[in-house]
Amino acid sequence: MPNAYTLILCLFHxxxxxxxSLMFGQPDPEYTCxxxxxxxxxxxxxxxxxxxxxxxxxxxxxxxxxxxxxxLDIAYDDFPERHYNLSEDLRCFSSVKTDRGxxxxxxxxxxxxIMCSYxxxxxxxxxxxxxxxxxxFTHKVIRDVLLVGHRxxxxxxxxxxxxxxxxxxxxxxxxxxxTNQKIGCRET
Numbered sequence: 384m385p386n387a388y389t390l391i392l393c394l395f396h397x398x399x400x401x402x403x404s405l406m407f408g409q410p411d412p413e414y415t416c417x418x419x420x421x422x423x424x425x426x427x428x429x430x431x432x433x434x435x436x437x438x439x440x441x442x443x444x445x446x447x448x449x450x451x452x453x454x455l456d457i458a459y460d461d462f463p464e465r466h467y468n469l470s471e472d473l474r475c476f477s478s479v480k481t482d483r484g485x486x487x488x489x490x491x492x493x494x495x496x497i498m499c500s501y502x503x504x505x506x507x508x509x510x511x512x513x514x515x516x517x518x519x520f521t522h523k524v525i526r527d528v529l530l531v532g533h534r535x536x537x538x539x540x541x542x543x544x545x546x547x548x549x550x551x552x553x554x555x556x557x558x559x560x561x562t563n564q565k566i567g568c569r570e571t
Contacts, residue, residue: 421509429501434491441503457534458486466531471538480541502529
């Protein structure tokens with residue numbers, strides 16, 4: 384289906400609201416592939432202090448496209464087994480610095496504060512005969528990446544909880560250099 388969208392709701396127990404509020408104004412990424420010009424991925428993100436209750440947060444026209452809403456549960460949804468790490472199992476994890484966790488089955492209704500990360504994922508692959516399969520597969524992979532990433536963000540809370548904005552920027556710069564060195568990129 385052309386212009387298929389997936390709206391992914393990633394709910395998580397947010398200990399420091401300043402970090403998500405600082406992310407407003409960051410441009411939403413669009414990913415393209417130079418050797419597949421008819422393939423693109425666009426991800427829009429919005430954050431709300433709610434439990435995933437905002438209807439049509441992106442202001443989409445109801446009849447303009449097919450939208451599938453997928454509410455992710457970072458503690459109890461299935462994800463690829465290769466990504467399992469006991470220290471990131473939110474059903475067992477407990478934060479020392481914030482006294483949060485482990486997350487019980489009803490954590491989305493009982494935890495406070497809580498925030499929701501809304502992701503609007505657009506995948507386009509305009510190749511006849513492969514479009515639906517490739518778009519569905521890409522949505523599945525992105526769902527898994529977002530689920531694992533949000534699980535890790537919660538599980539690593541003790542590492543970033545007390546960071547200032549300057550600490551975050553310094554960490555980002557260090558990771559940029561380390562990643563470029565790891566992949567052999569000369570530009571650091």
